[in-house]
Amino acid sequence: MKILVIGGTRFFGIPMVNKLLEEDHRITIATRGITGDAFGDRVRRVKLNVYERDSVAKALSGEKYDVVIDKMGYGSLDIKNILDAVECEKFIHMSTAGVYRLNHMDIKETEFDGGLVRLNWCSRGDVEYDEAKRAAEAALCQKYSGIDWASVRCPYVLGKKDYTERLLFYVEHVMNEIPMRIDNIDAQMSFANADEVGKFLAFLTHKKQVGPINACARGTISIREILIYVERKTGCEAKIDLSGDKAPYNGTQANSLSIEKAEALGADFKNICDWLPELLDYYIEYIRKERGQSER
Secondary structure (H helix, E strand, O other), X not given: OEEEEEOOOOOOHHHHHHHHHHOOOEEEEEEOOOOOOOOHHHEEXXXXXXXXXXXXXXXXXXXXXXXXXEOXXXXXXXXXXXXXXXXXXXXXXXXXXXXXXXXOXXXXXXXXXXXXXXXXXXXXXXXXXXXXXXXXXXHHHHOOOOOEEEEEEOOEEEOOOOOOOHHHHHHHHHHOOOOEEOOOOOOOEXXXXXXXXXXXXXXXXXOOOOEEEEOOOEOOEOHHHHHHHHXXXXXXXXXXXOOOEEOOOOOOOOOOEOOXXXXXXXXXXXXXXXXXXXHHHHHHHHHHHHHHXXXX
């Protein structure tokens, strides 16, 4: 298939593109050209700013693709910029579990329907992140329903190349015994594995009429369990204090996503306990190396 990837050079975009290349698809990557990649001459590249209509039109107007995978678009205007310029049979949008207005266990896709909300035309910075993603899904439901589309709703995504460094925050603070302010230490939460998310996006290129779909690891974990693991592995003590540094996952209540729909399509997600310890070990060694270098 001929596939256009908006983004794809960072984090879970890398395993996604690698999987698509393994399947011998013809890949075009559209980015601002700021982040390099290791795909070599296996991909075609175009430069654009997805948040600027003229930039998208100049780079892509009149092009045809079997599938467009949009990892960059925030709001409805970003979706419009792409789909008004490009002709495609399938559009895969990276959404978020943040579209759900209430956190609870076993959240199903039906709890947010982009076809039932007022369509707000917006882009990055116009509204809050979650609201922008709701608007993007509303645009797909209400204005581009003639295209076969999917919106992938993930919770926090974890991986070795996570540029947000949110999980690293907790490991680093434990190992350096820096006080943290945590307001949800016992909340059981869903997370997603970056490699699995990337491969799942590639997997969806072969599926028809998906619509909204959850993607995350099986099982949940709490921040307390993460801190205890790091404490046991390092011999350091987590310092919890109201005057400490604000933790990045604060404000997130207990939640889990139902992945029944994804599994019914044939997707297979591992339990979080099968891969999170290895990731935490990676961060522990990373900090030890950083500490060793700083002491030289």
